[in-house]
Amino acid sequence: MGLTKTDTYSTEIIELSGIIKALGHPARMAIVSYLANTPNCITNDIVEELPLSQATVSQHLRELRNVDLIKGDIEGTSVCYCLNTEKLNKVISYFSEIMKVTDKFKCC
Amino acid sequence: MGLTKTDTYSTEIIELSGIIKALGHPARMAIVSYLANTPNCITNDIVEELPLSQATVSQHLRELRNVDLIKGDIEGTSVCYCLNTEKLNKVISYFSEIMKVTDKFKCC
DNA sequence: TTAATATATTGCAATATTACGATTAAATAA
């Protein structure tokens, strides 16, 4: 019997890679960092903070929302965004686990 | 004085977003996971492990190499890859720091 | 009501990513 390729990826990897992909852009990292450091997290503040147009920032916010990394509360005409720390913890846990199982000495 | 947009992103965010972007793909996450769990890390094993062609796996390996997440040692006609745990730790540290500074209660 | 403000969405161009077959290069085996 030949060597077997996996048919697909595990559910865990598919979900996590989506979250990590969303994090892998300077603008979206800046947004996440900003939300972590700023108590009042109004969209317009983020737009002012970033070197991008309002439309582009809104698009990045949507991507972060899509993977549930942030959550937006409508407050009148503004939207207050905040981090979903649970998702961020999932990412940290995944990589911490990898670090834990890595056998640093047997490898090249 | 108006509100000031940042001209660009910090060096730290630019470097880290590159690493995280490289990690944000199921194939590359699978490679990283495989390398962490497998003592002998020959390229061909990774090719067999993944649902992708040799050319595509090689391309993914190059992307991981480009951001210095993995390192390949040529051993005769094979290449033995291993993780650069230092880079992985940088990612963990960055997100851990964000978790640390996040003020969960002041936010929406 | 109309105007102003804050966000989201649409449409679109430029660029990047993903995947693969075919080819190349480099090392070993016959």
Next chain:
DNA sequence: TTATTTAATCGTAATATTGCAATATATTAA
């Protein structure tokens, strides 16, 4: 030497991402 093996690269098609101007939507203010 020639064949085989292993991995990287090239060329290319399909798709996705990024960014923005323009527009739409929705809430508050006048």
